[in-house]
Amino acid sequence: MDGLPGVDAAVANTYVADLFYSLSYMAQRSSPVDFSALAQHAATPNGMNEQAGKEIREKGAHRAWEEAAQRLLERFK
DSSP states (O other), X not given: OOOOTTSOHHHHHHHHHHHHHHHHHHHHTOSSOOHHHHHHHHOOTTXXXXXXXXXXXXXXXXXXXXXXXXXXXXXXX
């Protein structure tokens, strides 16, 4: 992560890596995996992660990931 004003790149990278690691760890121990619960766990009410998630959803970015995943799934058939 480069170019974030006021945030050292190494600090930002460590934060994101640790967040993804902890969510992956929780997902591996869940059966079935509840992605909505994981997203809520990572988002403090009115916090930055919640804000980012809301903006990403509003812009339809999750839809692009879903469509890509569907196309990849077709390759396995």
